[in-house]
Amino acid sequence: MIERQTLWSEFRQRYGRAPRLFRAPGRVNLIGEHTDYNGGFVLPMAIDLETVVAAAPRADQKVRVYSLNMNEGAEFDLENPGTPQRGMWLDYVEGVAHALLSSGMRVIGADLMISSDVLPGCGLSSSAALEVASGLALTGVAGEDVDPVQLALAGQQAEHTYVGTMCGIMDQLVSVLGRRGHALLIDCRTLEATPVPLDTKNIGVVVCNSMVRHELASSEYNVRRAECERGVELLQEALPGISKLRDVTSRDFEEHGGHLPEPIRRRCRHVVTENQRTLRAAASLRVGDLDEVGSLMNRSHESLRDDYEVSSAELDALVEIAQDCEGVLGSRMTGGGFGGSTVSLVHRTALEEVTRTISTAYEERTGITPKVFITEPGDGMQEVSRD
Numbered sequence: 464m465i466e467r468q469t470l471w472s473e474f475r476q477r478y479g480r481a482p483r484l485f486r487a488p489g490r491v492n493l494i495g496e497h498t499d500y501n502g503g504f505v506l507p508m509a510i511d512l513e514t515v516v517a518a519a520p521r522a523d524q525k526v527r528v529y530s531l532n533m534n535e536g537a538e539f540d541l542e543n544p545g546t547p548q549r550g551m552w553l554d555y556v557e558g559v560a561h562a563l564l565s566s567g568m569r570v571i572g573a574d575l576m577i578s579s580d581v582l583p584g585c586g587l588s589s590s591a592a593l594e595v596a597s598g599l600a601l602t603g604v605a606g607e608d609v610d611p612v613q614l615a616l617a618g619q620q621a622e623h624t625y626v627g628t629m630c631g632i633m634d635q636l637v638s639v640l641g642r643r644g645h646a647l648l649i650d651c652r653t654l655e656a657t658p659v660p661l662d663t664k665n666i667g668v669v670v671c672n673s674m675v676r677h678e679l680a681s682s683e684y685n686v687r688r689a690e691c692e693r694g695v696e697l698l699q700e701a702l703p704g705i706s707k708l709r710d711v712t713s714r715d716f717e718e719h720g721g722h723l724p725e726p727i728r729r730r731c732r733h734v735v736t737e738n739q740r741t742l743r744a745a746a747s748l749r750v751g752d753l754d755e756v757g758s759l760m761n762r763s764h765e766s767l768r769d770d771y772e773v774s775s776a777e778l779d780a781l782v783e784i785a786q787d788c789e790g791v792l793g794s795r796m797t798g799g800g801f802g803g804s805t806v807s808l809v810h811r812t813a814l815e816e817v818t819r820t821i822s823t824a825y826e827e828r829t830g831i832t833p834k835v836f837i838t839e840p841g842d843g844m845q846e847v848s849r850d
């Protein structure tokens with residue numbers, strides 16, 4: 464958690480005024496990977512890692528931003544958009560400001576200061592947390608009450624235009640709508656989010672950061688997305704009613720999937736089966752069948768590794784180690800892949816032993832010290848006080 468008082472004081476020192484504070488969390492996805500941009504289902508939860516933006520309005524159209532993580536300041540003008548895709552952190556902030564403006568929201572000049580403990584590259588959605596916290600701050604100081612879904616869409620728009628990643632909507636939606644004690648079952652076609660309680664008395668969620676992120680993450684992500692779209696085009700010849708892989712049932716796939724060229728067939732098989740696993744996992748969570756949730760998570764990992772091919776040697780090692788531990792219900796990679804983190808559901812009584820075993824065994828196998836921590840499902844974005 465970010466020290467609010469420190470951020471508040473740093474802001475006051477730099478800009479000579481008192482700020483308001485706005486936060487947005489990172490997320491971990493329990494199941495439903497690479498389904499969001501296929502119009503399908505996801506089951507993520509907001510976590511206790513967060514980005515906090517301190518903000519105060521200005522009289523002109525400038526937005527000055529200082530990042531405490533980068534120890535660096537930058538600025539942009541709301542009236543003259545800067546060049547998109549500069550490859551820097553400001554792209555996220557400027558991108559969301561312009562996306563909000565073009566969706567009709569009022570945004571005014573402001574001084575911002577950012578502090579975050581969702582670190583980039585860990586696969587826990589540092590970018591969504593930054594977009595959402597910045598968007599909430601910019602609309603907040605302009606006196607606007609932003610609709611959460613509209614803000615999530617503005618964050619996604621920022622990624623598409625200013626950052627250059629064709630991401631889905633999962634990360635931004637869970638960052639705005641997260642609910643303490645719950646995961647969210649999100650229908651990424653209708654954007655409807657249903658909270659599903661997580662039995663945190665009996666189970667813990669363990670996140671393991673592999674500390675490795677491969678360079679191809681962003682380019683391969685866009686390749687996967689294009690492969691899915693191609694899959695839809697080809698399947699439409701036999702199934703004219705479909706517009707996204709979400710519309711393809713397992714029976715449809717059994718009948719027509721065999722005609723698809725590789726690797727498109729396997730990419731589509733992952734999405735079709737992952738949507739079913741996600742719906743089953745949400746239903747099982749609701750009735751407390753945690754063993755079933757765990758085994759669906761394990762199968763999701765296999766499918767991401769073999770069919771979708773977005774895992775990595777390090778993620779596979781973390782998952783194998785976790786799955787071998789007593790008390791682990793299920794384990795899988797989480798997020799876009801090619802590095803980043805894994806998520807495991809673990810019996811509360813085994814938590815300490817499991818986190819210790821994973822750290823030691825991963826280090827023995829790879830020579831890398833992982834970051835292993837236990838997290839709780841937390842709330843989505845909100846304005847917070849400094850104490």
Ligand code: GLA
Nearest residue numbers: 496497630631632633798799
């Ligand atoms: C990234 C994207 C999400 C989603 C996941 C994969 O986190 O930002 O939209 O596609 O990858 O499930």
